[in-house]
Amino acid sequence: MGRIFEKRKHKIFARMDRMAKAFTRIGKDIAIAVKEGGAHPETNPRLRMAMQNAKGVGMPKDRVEAAIKRAVSKDTSNYEEVVYEGYAPHGIALVIETATDNTTRTVANIRSYLTRANGSLSKTGSLDFLFNRVGIFKLKKEGINMEEMELELIDMGAEEIQVDEEEIIIQTTFQNFGQMARKMEEKGIVPISAELVRIPTTTKELPEAQVDEVMELIAKIEEDDDVNQVFHNLA
Numbered sequence: 001m002g003r004i005f006e007k008r009k010h011k012i013f014a015r016m017d018r019m020a021k022a023f024t025r026i027g028k029d030i031a032i033a034v035k036e037g038g039a040h041p042e043t044n045p046r047l048r049m050a051m052q053n054a055k056g057v058g059m060p061k062d063r064v065e066a067a068i069k070r071a072v073s074k075d076t077s078n079y080e081e082v083v084y085e086g087y088a089p090h091g092i093a094l095v096i097e098t099a100t101d102n103t104t105r106t107v108a109n110i111r112s113y114l115t116r117a118n119g120s121l122s123k124t125g126s127l128d129f130l131f132n133r134v135g136i137f138k139l140k141k142e143g144i145n146m147e148e149m150e151l152e153l154i155d156m157g158a159e160e161i162q163v164d165e166e167e168i169i170i171q172t173t174f175q176n177f178g179q180m181a182r183k184m185e186e187k188g189i190v191p192i193s194a195e196l197v198r199i200p201t202t203t204k205e206l207p208e209a210q211v212d213e214v215m216e217l218i219a220k221i222e223e224d225d226d227v228n229q230v231f232h233n234l235a
Helices: 002-037 045-056 061-073 103-116 146-156 177-187 208-223
Strands: 080-088 092-100 120-122 131-140 160-163 167-173 193-200 227-232
Touching: 002 045, 002 061, 002 092, 045 061, 045 177, 045 193, 080 103, 080 208, 092 103, 092 208, 103 120, 103 208, 131 177, 146 160, 146 167, 146 177, 167 177, 177 193, 193 227, 208 227
Parallel strands: none
Antiparallel strands: 080 092, 080 120, 092 227, 131 167, 131 193, 160 167
């Protein structure tokens, strides 16, 4: 029984860590959105999207409202979105998206993670060509007639549509991301989440032991509070 409890406890703590990380990230998204476009979601599409993403990960409404109030009252940090690029060991390319109130701290931390793992930090823009930036929207599958919805989504700008047991995953180009979000709103379609991601144009295969090294480094970087997302070209 003790061993089973330990396994369950580990899963529970891991889920709580992921949730805490998601809440932190969305809190920053809200702060940046409010500073850019104001505190009224009706006139601030980025704030509307951040609030919808908050709902998608189960962030309590009172925490969302508190984040907006802090941003309005300036009782919050001035976050800056900065992208870092580098190599993990064995030549795996990394693009690291951050939202930070101290770029000196953030770059020092990322350089440290990479150096300790025999990786390196690269110049901004040097690895961007290895990734395509695309928009990803996720919808709940329940209650949706895909025969009718598919053509509608394509008209809105969907390039790829994947359907699994619970979700519909829609991919659009970076350029069409804002347009698709707006058209979904007009049609009353509420996504679980909407975000921009980077998909590698080519991937690199490694032996299992080397894969473990790279994934350990990525996990370490993702633990940093300043880091939002880490993208890589590992197969």
